[in-house]
Amino acid sequence: MSARRSSRPVPVKYWSFAGIMLTYWCSARCASCYLCCGPDRSEWMEVELALRLWRELVEASPHGCKVHISGGEPFGDWDRLIGLCTAAQSEGLGPPAKIETSAFWATDEQVVRLRVGALDAAGMTKLVISTDPYHQQFIPIERARLAARVARDVLGADRLQVRWRDWLENGFDTAALDESERAEVFAKYAIGRRDRYNGRAAALLGPTQQQKPVSDFADSRCDGALLRSKHVHIGPDGRIIPGTCGGIVLGSVSEGTVGDLWRRLEADRARRPVVGRLAAHGPVGLLAEAESLGFAPRAGYAGKCHLCWDIRSFLSSKDLYRDELGPAWMYGPAALAAPGQKNE
Numbered sequence: 001m002s003a004r005r006s007s008r009p010v011p012v013k014y015w016s017f018a019g020i021m022l023t024y025w026c027s028a029r030c031a032s033c034y035l036c037c038g039p040d041r042s043e044w045m046e047v048e049l050a051l052r053l054w055r056e057l058v059e060a061s062p063h064g065c066k067v068h069i070s071g072g073e074p075f076g077d078w079d080r081l082i083g084l085c086t087a088a089q090s091e092g093l094g095p096p097a098k099i100e101t102s103a104f105w106a107t108d109e110q111v112v113r114l115r116v117g118a119l120d121a122a123g124m125t126k127l128v129i130s131t132d133p134y135h136q137q138f139i140p141i142e143r144a145r146l147a148a149r150v151a152r153d154v155l156g157a158d159r160l161q162v163r164w165r166d167w168l169e170n171g172f173d174t175a176a177l178d179e180s181e182r183a184e185v186f187a188k189y190a191i192g193r194r195d196r197y198n199g200r201a202a203a204l205l206g207p208t209q210q211q212k213p214v215s216d217f218a219d220s221r222c223d224g225a226l227l228r229s230k231h232v233h234i235g236p237d238g239r240i241i242p243g244t245c246g247g248i249v250l251g252s253v254s255e256g257t258v259g260d261l262w263r264r265l266e267a268d269r270a271r272r273p274v275v276g277r278l279a280a281h282g283p284v285g286l287l288a289e290a291e292s293l294g295f296a297p298r299a300g301y302a303g304k305c306h307l308c309w310d311i312r313s314f315l316s317s318k319d320l321y322r323d324e325l326g327p328a329w330m331y332g333p334a335a336l337a338a339p340g341q342k343n344e
């Protein structure tokens, strides 16, 4: 398979930075999770499928594709994670540009050293550790600190990324707070950050931020995020998701190769009822139809993605646009509910 090569500008950028999401499972259930991952999810991508997609991603883009591995929590199945990295290396697919983790598994220095060393040997370029008040509702911050210290030791500082370093250095376990104290810390931490107000972040954090009227989001098109960012994720179920837009589907690898799906999107993007309208007009482009079906917007939203999520949730609840809004469970109340209890 080869991507079409032409000198004319392409309306859909090649997917040259792609995340293979090994799973939606996660030990945590962060309020900030724009993909609604959690301990109740059980989807895992088979190594064979991950390798096929990796191959196709690299082949489909004329300049190659940097592939990273994420979730959910890819360290939830260590054998699968290291098996994928090792097989990709044997096939000469290029190193995983990064592997993302919450470090929930970093309970013992020896284990961390062994795993980071094994990923280093399998070619991993960078380890990314996520830490913030939302993660620390579930994962003791000492695990993130241990993983960061050992990874710096094994990989060097340049190959370790911490999101966010301010919290790694000065943060604490928000599990120890009562609910109202935690809500206050969460709301404060979200101010001014580029949180993606989709999924659980829309449901739990969006309403805690300054609310702006829908009119503020008129003419705020989304072609950049949907078609021109070069960044996508592929979920464990094979759905291709724009890099930062949880719950939107650009195609499913059960229907063709990555290159086929990219070409199909380029050809028919403007006719797609969700992606086409969002690209051209932003979430306001979906509003009139939703209102005609009974949707009532809130008085305000934290940002256009918060509004987008609200409208898309409504359309999903009407069982509309299943090809473009999914997976369906992500829009359901169980996925969006506040964490009921500390998990581990």
Ligand code: SF4
Pocket: 026, 027, 028, 029, 030, 032, 033, 034, 035, 036, 037, 038, 071, 072, 073, 102, 130, 135
């Ligand atoms: S944001 Fe939290 S719940 Fe979501 S995948 Fe990361 S650690 Fe898991």
Ligand code: SF4
Pocket: 198, 221, 222, 225, 226, 244, 245, 246, 278, 282, 283, 304, 305, 306, 308, 309
């Ligand atoms: S408004 Fe919707 S389509 Fe646009 S960037 Fe946000 S989530 Fe993506």
